[in-house]
Amino acid sequence: MNPLKGACIIGQSGGPTAVINASALGAIQSALQSEQVTRVLGAANGIEGVLKERLFDMAREDPGELELLKYTPASALGSCRYKMAAPSVDDTDYRRLLEIFRKYDVRYFFYNGGNDSMDTCNKISKFMQQSGYECRVIGIPKTIDNDLHGTDHCPGFGSAAKFIATSCMEVHQDLRVYDKGRVTIVEIMGRHAGWLAGSAALATYAGAGPDLVYLPEVPFRMEEFWQDVDRIYRQNGSCMVAVSEGVQYADGRFVAESGDRDVFGHTQLGGLGAMLAESVKRQTGAKVRSIELSLLQRCASHVASKTDIDEAYMAGKAAVEAAVSGQTDKMVAFERITENGIYSCKTKLIGLEEVANVEKLVPREWINARGNGVEQPFIDYVLPLIQGETAMQKECSLPRFAKLRKVPAKPEQR
CATH class of the missing domain: 3.40.50.450 (Rossmann fold)
Known part of the structure; x- marks a missing residue:
């Protein structure tokens, strides 16, 4: 040539x-x-x-x-x-x-x-x-x-995953300074693919991370979510949840769908953590806080x-x-x-x-059967990055x- x-x-x-x-x-x-x-x-x-x-x-x-x-x-x-x-x-x-x-x-x-x-x-x-x-x-x-x-x-995923895991480990430490329990929900980016939310499990792998992790690849069931949170909260006195902003119901509706769309036709999402926090508070009576990592996930150099x-x-x-x-x-x-x-x-x-x-999604076999956590192959995939x-x-x-x-x-x- x-x-x-x-x-x-x-x-x-x-x-x-x-x-x-x-x-x-x-x-x-x-x-x-x-x-x-x-x-x-x-x-x-x-x-x-x-x-x-x-x-x-x-x-x-x-x-x-x-x-x-x-x-x-x-x-x-x-x-x-x-x-x-x-x-x-x-x-x-x-x-x-x-x-x-x-x-x-x-x-x-x-x-x-x-x-x-x-x-x-x-x-x-x-x-x-x-x-x-x-x-x-x-x-x-x-x-x-x-x-x-x-x-x-x-490129970009490894650094975002590292920030998410590090932040979750730091939040995990903060949750345990008082003798009164709390439920903390961390909202993480990811519309259809749960790679970022799954990365929060790296913190759990390191010994200080979320108890529950929810990805968009598995249909979100609100009743099961309440049950999971309530069980862990009563058992441990606290519960930390990492959830992708793009979790969807079985019919394909986003849990946090606002109704607005961008120029590419993507549904605008937002406020999922606060929404879930309010629902958990109503269901369990626990003290609940939501944290949205937002833009920090992509600019934390x-x-x-x-x-x-x-x-x-x-x-x-x-x-x-x-x-x-x-x-x-x-x-x-x-x-x-x-x-x-x-x-x-x-x-x-x-x-x-x-x-x-x-779009490339997280393999279903890398997510646990109940859909509230990831399996070891996911950890093995992300750690080198x-x-x-x-x-x-x-x-x-x-x-x-x-x-x-x-x-x-x-x-x-x-």
Whole structure:
């Protein structure tokens, strides 16, 4: 295959993570070093920034500041939740993208995101092919939900799991300082997949965590929930519950459904912990408190997993290397290798069509029969992903995050 020379665009999309910028750094540094990539452009707020021609010249960033991206949470380039219609329905956005790509001689497009972002990637890739414009498109995985199909796990999940487990262990200690019992309900993110809520069981594995864990993969039965809580509360004098925000009744209704939907059609959830706390209080008469970990799950870089950081960087680097070697229409994925009990990970490529809008759920056999806890295989799966400590720089004992200049890019004169 003939070498393809041209600029690249790197964009971030969807909900951020503690390590999404490590993926951006892997891609940026690899692209800057590539002889095939003539310019490295960052998209302001994902695909919306490309459409609005808001691009940054990443070569004009201080290399030292770029290095700090590895330990900086959230999306340093800016994110978006923008749904592109299918080209067959409305090709306005795609024609605009093609105009921008030609204007800046963009021949490589890297998009870092989750399920919806991979759908966007897939649509753009197919449109460019149909238009006869050679542009290699590679998706870089990202999601704390760990629900992307085709990859063993997702960058961002390990750090979120570590934060959840650590927070649950700390809350568990606090619950036992008084001689009067209490029921505590911890609400954890996760719409259809329970990987995050299940990670709370790591705290129990370590000896100080929730007594009950509820995942969306198993139908939620309110009466059984009350029974479980009441039994443990009377037996131990206290009860700690971890529950996914996306738990559903047997008929598919979310327990916490608000009725509102986002641009991708996802039902808006919220307030599950408080709702369940009130119901337990009415049923048992116990003193009940609810805790919603909320955005802290995806931005707590102070307890990020070194394994997660390193793998996120590896994903961004692998995306650029794959594209330069001639690959397109793919997403970088992880393959787990365990030899003699030692974990390692390598990258592979899967087709964008295979992963777009497909969710990976927790296997039913990894959840106990009653649906209120996880089995050992789940613990064995997650433990390697949370290992290692962050090398975050600090000033005055506070985190030193990257401060990008974000110099606007201009088309080169031809």
